[in-house]
Amino acid sequence: MRRLSLSGRLALLFAACTAVVSLLAGVLFSRASEAHFIELDQQLLEGKLIALRSALQDVSSATDFPRHQPRLQDELSHQPDLALRIGSASGEIWFDTLPPLPAPLPTNAGVHSLDLSGNAYRVYNTALVPGQAGSPQLTLVLDITHHQHFLQRMQHLIWLTVGLSALATALLGAWAARSGLRPLRRMSTVAAGVSASSLTQRLPAEQMPAELAELASSFNAMLERLDESFQRLSAFSADIAHELRTPLSNLLTHTQVTLTRPRPIEDYREALHSNLEELQWMAQLVNDMLYLAKADHGLLAPRREMLDLAQETDMLLEFYGPLAEDVQVSLSREGNAHLAGDRSMLRRALSNLLDNALRFTPATGSIKVQISDQLQGLQLSIENSGEGIAKEVLPRLFDRFYRADPARREGSSEHAGLGLAITQSIVRAHGGQIRCESGPGWTRFVIELPKKG
Template identity: 85%
Template sequence: MRRLSLSGRLALLFAACTAAVSLVAGVLFSRASEAHFIELDQQLLDSKLIALRSVLQDARQAGDFPRLQARLHNELSRQPDLALRIHGADGQLWFDSAPSLPVAPTNTPGLHSLIQGDTAYRIYEVALSPGRSDSPQLTLLLDITHHQHFLQRMQHLIWLTVGLSALATALLGAWTARSGLRPLRRMSAVAAGVSASSLTQRLPQEHMPAELAELASSFNAMLGRLEESFQRLSAFSADIAHELRTPLSNLLTHTQVTLTRPRPLEDYREALHSNLEELQWMAQLVNDMLYLAKADHGLLSPRREALELAQEADMLLEFYAPLAEDAQIELIREGHAGFAGDRSMLRRALSNLLDNALRFTPAGGSIKVRINDSAQRVSLSIENSGEGIAQEALPRLFDRFYRADPARREGSSEHAGLGLAITQSIIRAHGGQIRCESAAGWTRFVIELPKGD
């Protein structure tokens, strides 16, 4: 069974709300009208009761009524729809101005209603002389059929109003909902047409309601992220092909040249060593790519062991000390802090940063490792002097295969443009963040790691 559309649901909701409000208002108005008629009837009967008591003030027994009948009929003739009955204290009927009217219940003083057939009556029973036990009882019968007809017509009008207002609201609500949801249908059409070749489409937000404009903005932002990710994926695939093409071409060329003619054993051994270096480079590149793929899927699970970052930094600086000494670069470490993390992963990340710093620090420059400890986080920065990095290149430094100098190609996996991407994956796996700053002749990589509980 097909589900009801959102427009249909809104239309039914509007119709139900309108019908409920109209019905409640109609019922309240009907009750108020009925109460108003009762109040008017009460006032009329009270005024007539005063006049009748004035006429009957000397009546004490049934024999007193023949001489009063003329005055009673004269008084009752002023209100044609009013009838009077008088009973003695013993219940005997003394006077009846309309014998054809229904018999009203006795011993029920006060105002009440009686419906007989198509006629309705308001009956008012009261003692002629209040406070006397032997007082005759007066029963006034007022024909209120015209009131009932008015209330019935009003009820019919209420039901008609409820039906028509519900129908009108349903139609208007359906049209309004359909018009208001038109941007959603456009969004659905755009989403249905999204493909790898049409990620540039965007939803216009100028004439949308505020709620849908926010949704359209989020949808456009999603398309923007998809477009950027697809472009980066395409560039990434091209970069992989480019990185692997060079060593594969070297392997093929070198092997073909070696096999063109018989050679001494030493030449074959040298050719195999050369091919082994290319194969090792390719294997390392593939391993790095698998490492990054694991990071993308959240499969990097660093072990948590207590580390002293100053000691870890000193060990790496000691390892790079010979290279720094040959390049006349000064290595400095400042500060210390404890952190619970994976030793091998953090060493790899710091090693990538130090290797980069050594390659881009000019002779006579310096590399500083600064460690700062605070209550909430540990901050570690590796900064080197020398030529800075262009500001437009900073946001892309951690992209895979990205090089600030695209023309530069070096023959090791660490220099293939994956080192910083791996470093960022390691830091994020520890719950931290890494950023690069470059200004005033210094380039600084800042790592912020949160402290555990």
């Protein structure tokens, strides 16, 4: 079953609201009209009662009634829809102009409403002389059938008005809702046109209604993120092919040259050793890519154990010490802190940063590791001297396969441009952040980690 559209829902809502309001207004008007007619009838009956009492003021028994009857008839002739019954206190009827009625009249004093055989009456029972014992009783009956017909016609008109108002409001509401929801249809059109090859469309947020401007801005931001993600994915795929092309080409060429003619066993062994180096580098590249893929899907689950960061850093500095001595670079560490984290993952992250620092630190330069235990968490920085990094390069340092050196070697088995990306994934897996700061003559990588992962 097809769901009702938003325009249809709004139109039905408008129609229902209009119908309810019209119905309530009609009911209130009908009740007010009915009360007004009752008040008018009561005023009419009371006015006639005054005239009748004046005409019958000397009547106290049946013998006194005949001489007052002509004046009484004259009073009744002015009100053809009014009937009168006069009787004694004991119930004897002296005068009666009532039409034959199928049911007895109310006997209680006061004004009563009566519906009989499709006709409506207002009945008024009272004494001729109020407060006098044994006073003759008057019963005035006013035919109000025309009032009831008016009220019925008015009720029919109310129902007709309610129906027509609901219908008109539904049609106008549907038109208004369709016009008001035009920006949503525009968003739907843009969303339908979005594909991997077309992510440049944007919604004019400044032309949207205030209620949809924020949604349009969020939609444009989403398209911006998707566009950036697809561009990075495309660049990532191109980088993978770029990195694998050279070693594969080397393997093919070396193998083809080796097989062009028979060679001594040592030549074949040397060729296999050469190919093994390329294959090992390719295997490492694939492993790094799988590692990053796991990080992207939140599958890196660090083991938690208490680590002495100073001890872990000193072990790495000792490992890189001989290499630093060869290039005349000094290594140092300051501060200490303890952290619950994964030993192997953090060692890999720090090793990547130290290796990166050694490659870009000139001779007689220095690399300083600073560990500080702060109130909000731990901070570890690795700073090296040397040429600074341009500001436009800093945002891309942690991109995969990115190398700041434009003269990079394609397919180099030493550095594929994944070290910083892996380091960032490890830091984020521990709930931390990493950033790079640089200036003339220095570069610093800062890692901020929570004390408890």
